[in-house]
Amino acid sequence: DTGVSQNPRHKITKRGQNVTFRCDPISEHNRLYWYRQTLGQGPEFLTYFQNEAQLEKSRLLSDRFSAERPKGSFSTLEIQRTEQGDSAMYLCASSPPGPGTSGLSEQYFGPGTRLTVT
């Protein structure tokens, strides 16, 4: 399977603990996005990487959240000092190179990591 993969698929943690999620995009895709989806809502944009550069972060991404994409390959999303409000599905998507910064390229989504903070 050459799709987007995310690990772990499920994570249960206690409030105050740190968690890290991993996303492996489709190999030739240079664009990578993180979204968060809460129950009954559509996904909300968190952050965007083009190759290894983090070019945009949503105001939703508090200082407790950090994302990296070393060498422009896989990406990690870390949440420090988790809160119950962080419970959500975290989705990763990747897309191939496109003309300029256009939104024409299809985004391919991974299955998501479901985080539950108790």
Add this chain to the structure above:
Amino acid sequence: AQSVTQLGSHVSVSEGALVLLRCNYSSSVPPYLFWYVQYPNQGLQLLLKYTSAATLVKGINGFEAEFKKSETSFHLTKPSAHMSDAAEYFCAVSSAGGTSYGKLTFGQGTILTVHP
């Protein structure tokens, strides 16, 4: 700023009936519009997209959508529902250029139920 409104969080149809899922958008620049489908415990899958070419867009699994600028709408239709169409559907908008980087703004989703 961009936004998407999906009218009806739940839609129920009988197998073989017309499927109509409504989406209205707001965008200050010409939009790109997408419909995604999400099956339980799976990621989102692209059904179709509008990128300023033909206003009637055909997608996978018999779905199509029509871009109507005057109504700021991009409703999703399928002439005959199948049991396998039961899923959650999301309308999304992005824009070209600037600092949008192709990020998607999603609607709240519509859960489609298909009755035998």
